[in-house]
Amino acid sequence: MLREMSEVKFYTVPGSHPGVAVALMCDYKGIDYERVYLLPVLSKASLRLRGFPGITVPAARIGKAKVQGSVAIARALDERAEVIADFSKHVSATGKPADFNVVLETLRRRPCSLEDLSAGLGLSKEQLEPALTKLQALSKITTEEKNQKKYYKPL
Numbered sequence: 001m002l003r004e005m006s007e008v009k010f011y012t013v014p015g016s017h018p019g020v021a022v023a024l025m026c027d028y029k030g031i032d033y034e035r036v037y038l039l040p041v042l043s044k045a046s047l048r049l050r051g052f053p054g055i056t057v058p059a060a061r062i063g064k065a066k067v068q069g070s071v072a073i074a075r076a077l078d079e080r081a082e083v084i085a086d087f088s089k090h091v092s093a094t095g096k097p098a099d100f101n102v103v104l105e106t107l108r109r110r111p112c113s114l115e116d117l118s119a120g121l122g123l124s125k126e127q128l129e130p131a132l133t134k135l136q137a138l139s140k141i142t143t144e145e146k147n148q149k150k151y152y153k154p155l
C-alpha cells in the first residue's frame with residue numbers, strides 16, 4: 001500500500017532526549033512526523049547511508065532538506081511556519097493600533113487567525129487590522145485557509 005509521506009521524518013536512537021525533543025516540537029506545532037529508531041552505534045553508518053553529513057541523531061528530513069541536531073531542527077521547523085492550533089486566552093481590547101513588529105514576531109513564532117492574535121496579544125480585531133493590512137502590503141505575511149479559518153503566516 002502506498003503510504004502518504006510525512007512532512008517530517010526523523011531518525012533517532014532509543015533514549016535520545018534530543019530525539020524526544022524533536023517529537024515534542026512537532027507535536028506542539030501540529031506537524032505530522034514519522035520517527036525512525038536506529039540501532040545505537042550502527043546509527044552512525046545508517047545516517048551516512050541516508051545522506052546526512054554528521055553521525056549524530058536526531059537527524060531529520062524536513063521537506064527536501066536534511067537537517068541534523070535538535071537546535072538546527074528546531075530552527076528549520078520554525079522557518080517552515082505551518083498553520084497550527086489556536087491560542088485560547090482572554091481578550092481585553094482597548095487602545096491604539098497594534099505595533100506591526102509585534103504582530104510580525106508573533107506570526108513568526110506561530111501562524112495565527114485574527115482571533116488567535118486578538119487573544120494572544122490582548123488586542124481587538126480593529127486594533128490588529130491596520131498592522132495586518134500593512135504587513136500584507138509589504139509582503140511580510142500572507143494568509144492561508146485551514147479548516148475554514150483564515151490564518152496569517154510569515155513570508
Ligand SMILES: N[C@@H](CCC(=O)N[C@@H](CS)C(=O)NCC(=O)O)C(=O)O
Pocket residue numbers: 013015016017018019041043044055056057058068069070071
Ligand atoms: N546536541 C546534539 C546532541 C546530539 C547527540 O549527541 N546525539 C546522540 C544521541 S542523544 C548521538 O547521536 N549519539 C550517537 C553517537 O555519538 O554515535 C543535539 O541536540 O542534537
